[in-house]
Amino acid sequence: xxxxxxxxxxxxxxxxxxxxxxxxxxxxxxxxxxxxxxxxxxxxxxxxxxxxxxxxxxxxxxxxxxxxxxxxxxxxxxxxxxxxxxxxxxxxxxxxxxxxxxxxxxxxxxxxxxxxxxxxxxxxxxxxxxxxxxxxxxxxxxxxxxxxxxxxxxxxxxxxxxxxxxxxxxxxxxxxxxxxxxxxxxxxxxxxxxxxxxxxxxxxxxx
Numbered sequence: 326x327x328x329x330x331x332x333x334x335x336x337x338x339x340x341x342x343x344x345x346x347x348x349x350x351x352x353x354x355x356x357x358x359x360x361x362x363x364x365x366x367x368x369x370x371x372x373x374x375x376x377x378x379x380x381x382x383x384x385x386x387x388x389x390x391x392x393x394x395x396x397x398x399x400x401x402x403x404x405x406x407x408x409x410x411x412x413x414x415x416x417x418x419x420x421x422x423x424x425x426x427x428x429x430x431x432x433x434x435x436x437x438x439x440x441x442x443x444x445x446x447x448x449x450x451x452x453x454x455x456x457x458x459x460x461x462x463x464x465x466x467x468x469x470x471x472x473x474x475x476x477x478x479x480x481x482x483x484x485x486x487x488x489x490x491x492x493x494x495x496x497x498x499x500x501x502x503x504x505x506x507x508x509x510x511x512x513x514x515x516x517x518x519x520x521x522x523x524x525x526x527x528x529x530x531x532x
Contacts, residue, residue, distance in 0.1 A: 326468050332459050333472055334479065340451060341483045346407055346441050346518050351484050353414075353511050354434065355491035362434035363492060367484035369438025374480035376443060378473045381452035393529070396449075400526045403444035407519030410441065414512035438484075445522070452476070 341348075347370045355363035429437075442448060456464075456472065490496065 326465075326471070329459050329461075329468065330471060330475055333455055334475055336455050336459075337476055337479050338483070341479065344514070346410075346445070346515055347438070347484065348487060349511050349514055350410075350438060350441050351487045352491040354429065355488045356496055359429055359434075360488060360492035361431065362429040363488035364485065365431045365434035366438035367481070367488050369435040369440075370442045370484050371438075371477060371480040372435075373439050373442025374448070375473070375477045377448040378452050378476040380449055381456050382469045382473060384453075397526050397529060399444065400447075400522050404519045404522030404526065406440060406444045407515050407522065410437075411512045411516030411519060414515060415509060447522075 351363050351367050351370065354366050460468065460472075
């Protein structure tokens with residue numbers, strides 16, 4: 326069982342470390358002097374990872390294969406949501422994500438992190454493919470539970486680490502000097518991810 330868990334851990338960590346909407350969200354909130362909001366956004370992202378990993382264990386990948394329209398609909402919703410986040414970032418200027426004022430409530434930050442993760446069906450496809458490739462033909466309940474628990478712990482530790490690192494004084498000072506540019510760069514990055522999801526949906530719908 327241990328070699329299987331190590332393989333899943335490695336693949337998940339590698340995937341999390343690649344720049345994506347979750348990383349951009351938590352790091353941008355933390356760097357804009359919103360450490361508390363970043364922590365709750367990290368919790369929201371972790372909750373999304375928990376749901377997707379449980380769905381992968383339960384075979385949601387098979388459901389998506391039987392009903393491809395369901396995955397396409399979720400993918401389109403995810404792309405549109407990321408474009409919405411990107412537009413808020415672009416318009417915000419000196420403000421950051423969420424409210425137009427200097428603070429983001431804990432609930433709003435959690436919701437932002439959760440929706441950013443849960444509206445991306447590629448997470449389900451990732452976990453489904455990793456579990457399918459790593460699990461034996463008939464995985465035990467203990468192995469499945471351990472894998473989900475490890476995914477949740479990985480997501481929590483990584484995004485909490487991002488919230489901590491990007492809330493450090495040196496990082497926040499550098500960010501404050503380039504806040505507008507940083508928000509615009511983050512907006513373009515998140516918008517590109519959203520457009521990528523929509524483009525993939527169009528290609529799949531035409532095929």
